[in-house]
Amino acid sequence: MSRVQSVSRTAQIAASDPNRVIIFDTTLRDGEQAPGFSMSTDAKLAMATVLRDLGVDVIEAGFAAASPGDEDAIRRVAGEIEGPVFCSLSRANEKDIDASHRALSTAPASHQRCHIFLATSPLHRSAKLRMSTNQVLEAISRTVEYASSMFADVEFSAEDAFRTEPEFLVEALIAAADAGARTLNVPDTVGYAMPEEVTKRFAYLNEQIRPRHPDVIFSTHCHNDLGLAVANSLAAVEGGARQIEGAINGIGERAGNASIEEAIMALRTRADRFGVSTGADARQLVRASRTLCEVTESVIARNKAIVGMNAFAHESGIHQHGMMADSRTYEIIRPQDVGFDGTSFVLGKHSGRHAVAKRAEVLGHTLEGETLAAVFSGFKRRADEIGEINDTELTAIINAAAPTETRQERAYAAAG
Structure with missing residues (x-):
């Protein structure tokens, strides 16, 4: 044949x-x-x-x-x-x-x-x-x-x-x-x-x-x-x-x-x-x-290697601090190399001050000293209650922790 x-x-x-x-x-x-x-x-x-x-x-x-x-x-x-x-x-x-x-x-x-x-x-x-x-x-x-x-x-x-x-x-x-x-x-x-x-x-x-x-x-x-x-x-x-x-x-x-x-x-x-x-x-x-x-019509685990939602997500404060210094500290693959937009920082009860301050800055709030301490304290309490803290929750925590006069100034500014 x-x-x-x-x-x-x-x-x-x-x-x-x-x-x-x-x-x-x-x-x-x-x-x-x-x-x-x-x-x-x-x-x-x-x-x-x-x-x-x-x-x-x-x-x-x-x-x-x-x-x-x-x-x-x-x-x-x-x-x-x-x-x-x-x-x-x-x-x-x-x-x-x-x-x-x-x-x-x-x-x-x-x-x-x-x-x-x-x-x-x-x-x-x-x-x-x-x-x-x-x-x-x-x-x-x-x-x-x-x-x-x-x-x-x-x-x-x-x-x-x-x-x-x-x-x-x-x-x-x-x-x-x-x-x-x-x-x-x-x-x-x-x-x-x-x-x-x-x-x-x-x-x-x-x-x-x-x-x-x-x-x-x-x-x-x-x-x-x-x-x-x-x-x-x-x-x-x-x-x-x-x-x-x-x-x-x-x-x-x-x-x-x-x-x-x-x-x-x-x-x-x-x-x-x-x-x-x-x-x-x-x-x-x-x-x-x-x-x-x-x-x-199926789902994969969040922690699935390479393609899972958590594959390039970081909540731990120690990890987030390292990532801010150099992404290679905790990521051996660039998320963009497999099709993700980038690294995801998840704010939760394990997150540290650096990550909270960094996200607040992105949202237009510069947190320092006693204000940062108050926001971080409120953040930890709320994270214990609900887990992940999104931008809306973080903004509410910041507003609640800000000094009274600062809140009044923002209210006047908003009123024009």
Whole structure:
């Protein structure tokens, strides 16, 4: 069976820079199949537009064989959005691959990817697949070869890779590479692995497989069951992975996937450690997060890293004082770099005199000496009662604490 000869977009990226990490976004597939995150076709188009602007390299637009609606949504997204590679998930059978081929036919050939998965762990082989190791290897070879006759870009995922015997995992991935897969995904399907294990596993796979297939791209797809999805994705990069799979806001099955926004900013902020880059325009991260919240009618925690409301907000007086002196004291990322307007100082019971005086000055009140002491005392009492102090509340506190003659002078001035 002959293979498609055109060069895929991701292969071009990998060939141009071995230290470029490909960002594979599965918000529209793995993210959407989580309870509460189902998306209409229009919602998928809105998200795909933002993901394109964010600069993700691959958008997994859905699972074509799952339903006629999913196939149609992939067809529209791939046909109406230009730029990224579009991907459809397929089980290891010809029918699924045919559905992916139909759905992706609207995108240029170099921007189509078929993503085939098959479980490889002993538990999945016996309990779910009821297949021997030889049968698993045969299925991988047959279906990847079939997909390679239609797609220039084929990815193979060894489901439950981290509970698979390392030696058999090598056999499975070599079978996929021999049949034409150029991206080999090693997913932590149930969020079981620890970061050190992930680094060692990827280093081992690189050592065993690259001599035979030097052009393959190793990929990581981590779930967050133990809260380690992003940490494990970064550990995979240290082990040689050059594709990270994840979702905006970390949505996905069970506890979710690796948060793409966190992975992107970790690689960027700690470039000194990782020595890699991405093609992402991080200024679009907040927009992507908010768009997802809108189309799925969901919310994220205020303290969500990178994109949460509190990610660049400061209430503590010690922190506010430090920020006024130099923002680098408490912020390792500029808020503008991810799409926020700037730092937010929240006035509350933990705020100090400097922050209260600074905000009062913005509102047109210069507070010093006994007046500042009185305002600050009133501010603390009110903050204990209601929590956050907005500008209206602060103005009322200032007016109440000001000397009588000052209030009279203001009243006369206001009366003209």
